[in-house]
Amino acid sequence: MPINILMPALSPTMEKGNLARWLKKEGDKVKSGDVLAEIETDKATMEVEAIDEGVLAKIVVPDGTADVPVNALIGVIASEGEDVGAAAAGAGSSPAPAASAAPKPQEAPAAQAPSAAPAAAPAAAPAAASPGARLFASPLARRLAKDSRVDLARIKGSGPHGRIVERDVKAAIAGGGATAAAPTAAAAPAPAAASAPQGMSDATIRKFFEPGSFEEIPHDSMRKTIARRLVEAKQTIPHFYLTVDCELDALLSLREQINNAAPKDKDGKPAYKVSVNDFVIKALAMSLQRVPDANVTWTEGAMLKHKHSDVGVAVSIPGGLITPVIRKAETKGLSQISNEMKDYAARARARKLKPDEYQGGSSAVSNLGMFGIKNFQAVINPPHATILAVGAGEQRVIVRKGAPEVATVMSVTLSTDHRAVDGALGAELISAFKVLIENPMGMLV
Amino acid sequence: MTTYDVLIIGSGPGGYVTAIRSAQLGLKTAIVEREHLGGICLNWGCIPTKALLRSAEIYHYAQHAQDYGLKIEGKVTFDPAAVVKRSRGVSQQLNGGVAFLLKKNKVDVIWGEATIDKPGQVTVKKPSKPAVQPQNPVPKGTLGEGVYEAKNIIIATGARPRVLPGIEPDGKLIWTYFEAMVPPQFPKSLIVMGSGAIGIEFASFYRTMGCEVTVVEVLPQVLPVEDAEIAALARKRFEKAGIKIMTSTKVVKVEKKADSVVCTLEDDKGAKSQLEADRLISAVGVVGNVENIGLEKLGVKMDRGCIVTDGVGKTNVPGVYAIGDVAGPPMLAHKAEHEGVICVEGIKGLHPHPMDKAMIPGCTYCHPQIASVGLTEAKAKEQGLAVKVGRFNFVGNGKAIALGEPDGMVKTIFDAKSGKLLGAHMVGAEVTELIQGYVVAMNLETTEEELIHAVFPHPTLSEMMHESVLDAYGRVIHS
Numbered sequence: 001m002p003i004n005i006l007m008p009a010l011s012p013t014m015e016k017g018n019l020a021r022w023l024k025k026e027g028d029k030v031k032s033g034d035v036l037a038e039i040e041t042d043k044a045t046m047e048v049e050a051i052d053e054g055v056l057a058k059i060v061v062p063d064g065t066a067d068v069p070v071n072a073l074i075g076v077i078a079s080e081g082e083d084v085g086a087a088a089a090g091a092g093s094s095p096a097p098a099a100s101a102a103p104k105p106q107e108a109p110a111a112q113a114p115s116a117a118p119a120a121a122p123a124a125a126p127a128a129a130s131p132g133a134r135l136f137a138s139p140l141a142r143r144l145a146k147d148s149r150v151d152l153a154r155i156k157g158s159g160p161h162g163r164i165v166e167r168d169v170k171a172a173i174a175g176g177g178a179t180a181a182a183p184t185a186a187a188a189p190a191p192a193a194a195s196a197p198q199g200m201s202d203a204t205i206r207k208f209f210e211p212g213s214f215e216e217i218p219h220d221s222m223r224k225t226i227a228r229r230l231v232e233a234k235q236t237i238p239h240f241y242l243t244v245d246c247e248l249d250a251l252l253s254l255r256e257q258i259n260n261a262a263p264k265d266k267d268g269k270p271a272y273k274v275s276v277n278d279f280v281i282k283a284l285a286m287s288l289q290r291v292p293d294a295n296v297t298w299t300e301g302a303m304l305k306h307k308h309s310d311v312g313v314a315v316s317i318p319g320g321l322i323t324p325v326i327r328k329a330e331t332k333g334l335s336q337i338s339n340e341m342k343d344y345a346a347r348a349r350a351r352k353l354k355p356d357e358y359q360g361g362s363s364a365v366s367n368l369g370m371f372g373i374k375n376f377q378a379v380i381n382p383p384h385a386t387i388l389a390v391g392a393g394e395q396r397v398i399v400r401k402g403a404p405e406v407a408t409v410m411s412v413t414l415s416t417d418h419r420a421v422d423g424a425l426g427a428e429l430i431s432a433f434k435v436l437i438e439n440p441m442g443m444l445v
Numbered sequence: 446m447t448t449y450d451v452l453i454i455g456s457g458p459g460g461y462v463t464a465i466r467s468a469q470l471g472l473k474t475a476i477v478e479r480e481h482l483g484g485i486c487l488n489w490g491c492i493p494t495k496a497l498l499r500s501a502e503i504y505h506y507a508q509h510a511q512d513y514g515l516k517i518e519g520k521v522t523f524d525p526a527a528v529v530k531r532s533r534g535v536s537q538q539l540n541g542g543v544a545f546l547l548k549k550n551k552v553d554v555i556w557g558e559a560t561i562d563k564p565g566q567v568t569v570k571k572p573s574k575p576a577v578q579p580q581n582p583v584p585k586g587t588l589g590e591g592v593y594e595a596k597n598i599i600i601a602t603g604a605r606p607r608v609l610p611g612i613e614p615d616g617k618l619i620w621t622y623f624e625a626m627v628p629p630q631f632p633k634s635l636i637v638m639g640s641g642a643i644g645i646e647f648a649s650f651y652r653t654m655g656c657e658v659t660v661v662e663v664l665p666q667v668l669p670v671e672d673a674e675i676a677a678l679a680r681k682r683f684e685k686a687g688i689k690i691m692t693s694t695k696v697v698k699v700e701k702k703a704d705s706v707v708c709t710l711e712d713d714k715g716a717k718s719q720l721e722a723d724r725l726i727s728a729v730g731v732v733g734n735v736e737n738i739g740l741e742k743l744g745v746k747m748d749r750g751c752i753v754t755d756g757v758g759k760t761n762v763p764g765v766y767a768i769g770d771v772a773g774p775p776m777l778a779h780k781a782e783h784e785g786v787i788c789v790e791g792i793k794g795l796h797p798h799p800m801d802k803a804m805i806p807g808c809t810y811c812h813p814q815i816a817s818v819g820l821t822e823a824k825a826k827e828q829g830l831a832v833k834v835g836r837f838n839f840v841g842n843g844k845a846i847a848l849g850e851p852d853g854m855v856k857t858i859f860d861a862k863s864g865k866l867l868g869a870h871m872v873g874a875e876v877t878e879l880i881q882g883y884v885v886a887m888n889l890e891t892t893e894e895e896l897i898h899a900v901f902p903h904p905t906l907s908e909m910m911h912e913s914v915l916d917a918y919g920r921v922i923h924s
Contacts, residue, residue, distance in 0.1 A: 140891070
């Protein structure tokens, strides 16, 4: 019996992915463990392995196909002794095991097409169809959605071929289950969502520019994800911003001492080299512990109050950015944070981060100080409640005890989800942060 | 020794369909049968009774030939032996068909009675009871007694007639469906105890063949699981055909005479009466075949005589599954088939959706036929649902009139709020072939709108399905 190779789900929330390329040709023999193809999601590139032996009878979805839904048939393997032609011809007709192809994360060649992602959990992303695509839903599901003013596009279908059925809509109305994405926009009264501004159409935008005066670069999945998630963040999260200046001189001097004290290996390479950003991560993690009410995530049903400080750190990579998360950062020493960040950054650039390394978290750090940026406001990455935008440390004239004085000062701005963290609470958090940065020995005890 | 991926105990419609699906999935499959391939359904239930009822139907039409402008010279009569022989022939043909399908799919057939020694192992011995006769020849190439290993064991042993104490069938005067299906001659008078599908079908068959038939039902309604309105309409038709019906009445005692039985009946007010007839058919339901399989030793959880499963066939014992009648009601062949397919797909690691029992249709092949799916009007109201009910009578349908079948009704029940089709109930000619339209509609979650928008071919009985929906929304045309 032919074995169907289905589009694997690389993470529980994956909806679709791009088939980057096939590593086997039609007619190639495959054995268990062979890498058949590479799948690119908005987050990473991963390999599809054969778990059965046979001949790759047919490639159904060719190289470079974008947005292939999970569980779609992508190829067919004829098992041993089976007529390859017949297997290919019968592609998709036989209900073969869904498990015949298993994703094997993290071993994709680095040469693979770019793919990575901006930020945290896709669990919070709207689940379903892209605008304008046909939406499959049962008539009853449509009726219930209409009556309850639920946006079907935000519901993940559990029926055949992902069709949205009655139970999906009921779950969305109840605000639970597979449709956890729905609450903010879906269950809320429709007018707000319906009147959300739609951007200009592509055609309208193009008319502003002379044909031939620009080059067209198709969006890769990372770009699409950045666009989608940041629009979602700005439309659904009421942001407000708190800025403070932190004096850095004590921290810089402590940093020097710490780095000078680092043990060196036989090549003279120090065991760690702590950066200012590592202090920032640690300080934010400790602040979240000191102000636990700000270490939260908003959901429609309840506030999720986190026990640990999982701090995301935005890492710029060619073509976009990704936010690996330092878990339980409050429990980790500066050198450990520093080494973890170096590993994350290197693997982020190679697009080798695993989904569980960049999903989740309750706050994040975005540092543009190295570009000389004095101050900026970052966009919150759901499911975080806050994000700290860090500017450059620079010498400024300050007033101390009525007299001008030169100090190294760094401005930081906390973007805050007002649903979860109110003004005074946000102020408490950023004040705690300032105290730690200006009294950095506090981070060593 | 071969270790099977799947071994199925019982080759009824649940078992053999499961075996074929299992083989399709590439699993090494065996099926154990002690008596008849195809089980009760094919040999002693659904199929042979349909053959008998077809004879009765044609006899009925022949008797009414003049209604259609036809003349039959001389008297139309029947030969009981030939009617039974035709019915057995139909069963035999399909029994052979099952053997062929199993062979074609390379399913090993093991002949004998299976006991599960432990998860993973089954011992097959000679049957503990003699086969019901006539028995078709045992298919060629079957395996025999012995110990067999299987990673997954599916119990599909079905059910058998329920026996009321003091009214034990004896095969001569008190019949179950086994004897009622192969009578040496037709009795002149008959009492049918129980008015479910089995009882009513035999009542209908024997009445058409000229027998004096009395149906005794303990509940206040004939066809107790059906919608009350539909059952009342059916009852009128049964009575018009000459069947005597006593509801809210039970048989409390049966006295056997040389060639007849005297039943003592008691109604719900305690009034007793006596009724004599040549034969009594006991059709008071069926009970699961849970004995001699080793379930007690394995510790398989049971409830009211059936094996408890999780919706995809798993019992509480890993590696042991149950499907069909033995896994609980509704005890219907099509339910068993579906459960089996779901079960074996689960074993294969696929992710089948559990079966929605609310969408299993039921059909009774009496005259007139009854077919239904989903909630009755009473059940829907019990659930606190506001309903819209549509009705359409056969008399308003052109095809029904042309067929000479003006009696019957199609009733539909919608959720007033969402337009969800909650149930459909029909009585009348060929309704068992119509119900599937509503079953598909329910499974696709259509609302009244799609049913109203769909084009039904003219002239057909199916137009009544459209009209009934229209009626629920105040738009009926031909009424």
